[in-house]
Amino acid sequence: MNNGSFKVRPEWYSSPERAEQEWDHVWSATWHMGPRVEELTDVGDTFLHTFGRESLIFVRDNDNEVRGYFNVCRHRGNRLLLAEDGPGFVREFRCAFHGWCYGLDGGLERVPYADRFDAETLADRSRSGLREFRTETWAGWVWFTLGDATPDLTTYLGPLKDRLERYRMDRARIVDYKTFEFGCNWKTCFDSFHESYHFQSLHREVLAWGNEDAPITLLNIHSKMINEYGRPSRLYEDQVSINTMLAAVLAGAGIDPADFPGTAADVRDAVRDAKRAMTGTVFPYETLNDSQLTDAHHYTLFPALHFNLFPEFYVAMRYRPHPSGDPERMYFDFILCVPLAEGVTPPDYSHRVVRGGAEPVGEILTWGDWKHPVVEQVLAQDVGLVEFVQKGMKSRSFEEPILSVDERRISHHHRMIDDLICGRASVADLISTMPVEQTGDQG
Numbered sequence: 001m002n003n004g005s006f007k008v009r010p011e012w013y014s015s016p017e018r019a020e021q022e023w024d025h026v027w028s029a030t031w032h033m034g035p036r037v038e039e040l041t042d043v044g045d046t047f048l049h050t051f052g053r054e055s056l057i058f059v060r061d062n063d064n065e066v067r068g069y070f071n072v073c074r075h076r077g078n079r080l081l082l083a084e085d086g087p088g089f090v091r092e093f094r095c096a097f098h099g100w101c102y103g104l105d106g107g108l109e110r111v112p113y114a115d116r117f118d119a120e121t122l123a124d125r126s127r128s129g130l131r132e133f134r135t136e137t138w139a140g141w142v143w144f145t146l147g148d149a150t151p152d153l154t155t156y157l158g159p160l161k162d163r164l165e166r167y168r169m170d171r172a173r174i175v176d177y178k179t180f181e182f183g184c185n186w187k188t189c190f191d192s193f194h195e196s197y198h199f200q201s202l203h204r205e206v207l208a209w210g211n212e213d214a215p216i217t218l219l220n221i222h223s224k225m226i227n228e229y230g231r232p233s234r235l236y237e238d239q240v241s242i243n244t245m246l247a248a249v250l251a252g253a254g255i256d257p258a259d260f261p262g263t264a265a266d267v268r269d270a271v272r273d274a275k276r277a278m279t280g281t282v283f284p285y286e287t288l289n290d291s292q293l294t295d296a297h298h299y300t301l302f303p304a305l306h307f308n309l310f311p312e313f314y315v316a317m318r319y320r321p322h323p324s325g326d327p328e329r330m331y332f333d334f335i336l337c338v339p340l341a342e343g344v345t346p347p348d349y350s351h352r353v354v355r356g357g358a359e360p361v362g363e364i365l366t367w368g369d370w371k372h373p374v375v376e377q378v379l380a381q382d383v384g385l386v387e388f389v390q391k392g393m394k395s396r397s398f399e400e401p402i403l404s405v406d407e408r409r410i411s412h413h414h415r416m417i418d419d420l421i422c423g424r425a426s427v428a429d430l431i432s433t434m435p436v437e438q439t440g441d442q443g
């Protein structure tokens with residue numbers, strides 16, 4: 001289904017027709033991350049989530065199951081819940097327009113002047129009940145697909161499931177969550193978080209403590225990249241001194257940098273050993289492999305989600321098409337998750353949508369005094385460019401991207417999207433044909 005002449009086309013980033021095809025064949029046929037399970041603890045808890053043109057309701061029903069409904073009244077199409085995205089509570093779903101009422105199980109329960117309607121239609125749940133979509137729960141998140149034919153979530157996750165479960169993500173809680181609205185296609189933003197080739201240019205300060213030359217592994221329809229931290233890049237001029245960032249890395253593992261006997265080349269191993277020796281922390285050190293104790297393992301879940309996993313926290317980056325349908329606008333969700341010690345109250349973060357560029361990223365994403373350079377500097381640098389890339393790619397002078405092997409996750413991703421759009425493969429076909437590259441540690 002793939003061929004060597006595959007090219008990423010610039011018009012895929014702005015064509016309304018392409019966006020429609022993506023909606024039908026990609027967004028509607030794949031699994032996506034919805035709310036945290038903690039948002040839906042009690043019967044009647046709801047969570048409203050905008051997904052492209054759709055508004056989706058997640059609810060805990062009377063059988064204590066999480067269910068998903070399109071936020072659409074079957075009478076004349078009004079939205080049932082009119083609130084902003086986020087948590088809520090209902091005893092039933094009552095439409096504000098003409099008063100139709102639905103139970104938590106989605107069934108139509110009351111209709112004013114019901115005798116003036118065709119009784120058979122009202123009694124037929126498939127015609128009058130709320131339209132449901134499939135959900136599953138995994139890693140502390142509720143996942144959803146709008147597609148009836150999408151394989152179950154375990155099949156879909158494939159080689160990622162065991163790898164991600166090492167991080168015990170179910171135990172981490174959201175400590176901050178912001179949505180950025182950008183004037184670019186969702187893939188423009190997605191691509192910029194899909195390679196590390198740009199680290200040596202855009203994120204030069206990372207070279208003092210991190211390796212920009214990041215190994216990449218394609219894992220069926222998903223993929224992974226490892227950003228090694230705790231050692232200067234070979235592009236960095238000083239390979240010996242314990243610079244400020246390396247000192248912070250040591251201190252983070254409980255090692256006093258002033259007493260550290262080694263050089264810069266020894267920091268990563270020392271940090272690994274120190275974390276390996278720790279027991280009883282809230283962090284999943286016991287189940288992580290050596291690389292995972294120091295490095296960021298950056299996973300792509302096809303088609304539009306990144307988990308950037310550090311041993312002490314992770315960031316979920318979720319990309320969504322814009323509700324307007326405009327292919328040159330998008331939502332970028334940045335969700336910071338941290339395992340909290342017993343008895344620590346989860347912070348009351350306030351989710352909001354921020355126009356990209358309107359506020360400095362480093363000041364938007366905070367958790368108390370907590371600051372991490374990847375969040376504070378790196379993210380700001382990345383998101384500062386996406387709208388410029390969007391503009392450049394629209395120029396008549398720009399014929400096509402020229403991709404290196406370090407950017408092969410980008411072609412892997414676009415190729416699968418193109419296979420789905422052009423009907424060369426279904427999601428199930430991709431799962432059964434895309435290879436799983438082997439790595440030594442299976443991490």
Ligand code: FES
Nearest residue numbers: 073075076095098
């Ligand atoms: S549109 Fe909902 S009751 Fe009429």
Ligand SMILES: [Fe+2]
Nearest residue numbers: 192203378382
């Ligand atoms: Fe970046």
